[in-house]
Amino acid sequence: MKLKLILTSVSMFLVLSLHAQETNAPKFGKGLFNLVGKDSTFSMKIGARMQFLTISQWNSNKDGLYNPEASSLVRRARLKFDGFAYTPKLKYKLELGLSNRDISGASEFTHNSPRYILDAVLKWNFHGNFVLWLGQTKLPGNRERVISSGNLQQVDRSLVNSRFNIDRDMGVQLRHHFKLSDKFIVKEMFAISQGEGRNVTTGNLGGHQYTSRIEFLPFGNFASKGDYSGSDLKFEEDAKLAIGITYDLNNNAVKNRSNQGSYMRNDVGFYETNISTWFIDAMYKHKGFSLMAEYASRDAKDPFAKNSDGSLTGDIVQVGNGLNLQTGYLVSKTVELSGRYTSIQLDENITGKGSEKQYTLGLSKYILGHKLKIQSDVSYLDVVGKANNLMVRFQVDIHF
Structure with a gap:
């Protein structure tokens, strides 16, 4: 019922806005339309995007493939609203998720309701190069997570991201940047x-x-914010490099993957422990070639969840580290070959889980950049102590 109400309200808003709009609609991929107040005190760009995904996978051993599975789904379906209010120095972004994968994860802490809101954030450039963010949005964590799911080089993010990312949360952020030289830029986020x-x-x-x-x-900004976009679709004439370092401390965390994963319950409520996470990442692009590297590490003050009497509850913080190396080359302006190597090393003495290694080869056809593309990849997952896995994926991505 709530979803129907949201969709009805959005549809009515779109119809009324289109009727009121006097300018022509934007080009494909630039939003459904842009609104600007007559007195220039506000603007709003409205966009939509969808991803349609098909997956086939098999377990594998020395005798061959077995246990085949296949599925198709709407991987993502989203509405996006962004612009400024009152002054261009006060920007906002609202993004709603409508697919089951977007809104899953309800609990008593979300009133057992679908989680429609992905981003709802204000960005106030209050002085010079200082910008204050307020609301719910992605934290400044690993680069691969901050890259939009619509701008990925392969069908989806790596296992390093799924095991270690710190995703979205509600709070405040302070961002700033300055130049060390004519080209060398430093960006700070807290x-x-x-x-x-x-x-x-x-x-x-x-x-x-x-x-x-x-x-x-060190070599200046990437074209079109390419340090946070997969593939070198802009064919950087001069080499560009971005290096990032993140430290995250979740004080008295109650989830087994910092702010992600499951709650660690005990006999008096919830087990709390300090969880720290490090990310080191880099993005390099030059003339159609791209390379992205990420290292992640998570540790906890006491990873074993306990009851008030010291007995173990069975919940364990997922401590360990991961490495992801990903590269791609555009063999033409619209076709790209890519490869990825991912290694996960959770602490086996604590988590009881063995190492994982995944190898992925990807092929992408960019019809209109990331706004309209077809992607496929083949992955082989090697897991210590478990059946290995072969996975083939095919995805169509469209952004209005």
């Missing part, structure tokens, strides 16, 4: 958030989460 992920509505358990990130761009 965030304080609730520490339990997005759409929590019933208060805050445990402590808070503190995230700091610094980035170095």
Whole structure:
């Protein structure tokens, strides 16, 4: 019922806005339309995007492939609204997720309701190069997570991201940048958030989460913010490099993957422990070639969740590290070959889980850049102590 109400309201808004709009619609991929107030005190760009995904996979051993599975789904379906209010120095972004994968994860802390809101954030450039963010949005964590799912080089993000990312949360962020020389740019980011992920509505358990990130761009900015976009679709004439370092501390965390994963319950409520996460990443692009590298590491003050009497609950913080190396080359302006190597090393003595290694080859056809593309990839997952896995994926991505 709530979804129907949201879709009806959005549809009515779109119809009325289109009727009121006097300018022509934007080009494909630039939003459904742009609104600007007559007195220039506000603007709003409205866009939509969808991803249609098909997956086939098999377990494998020395005798061959077995246990085949196949599925098709709407991987993502989203509405996006962004612009400025009152002054161009006060920007906003609202993004709603409509697919099951977008809105899953309801709990008593989200009132057992679908989690429609992905981003709802204000960005205030209050002085010079200082920008204050307020609301729910992605934390300044690993580069691959901050890259939009619509701008990925392969069908989806790596296992390093799925195991270690710190995703979205509610809080405040302070961002700043300065130049060391004519080209050398340094960007600083700091965030304080609730520490339990997005759409929590019933208060805050445990402590808070503190995230700091610094980035170095020695050769200047990438074209079209390419340091946060997969593939070198702009064919950078001069080599561009971005290096980022993030440290995240979730004080008295109550989830087993910092602000992600499952809650660690015990006999008096919730087990709390400090969880720290490091990310080191880099993006390099030059003339159609791209290379992205990421290292992640998570540790905890005491990873074993306990009851008040010291007995173990069975919940364990997922401590360990991961490495992801990904590269691609555009053999033409619209066709790209890519490869990825991912290694996950959770602490086996703590988590009881063995190492994982995944090898991925991808092929992408960019009809209109990331706004309209067809992607496919083949992955082989080697897991210690478990059946290996072969996976083939095919995805169509469209952005209005």
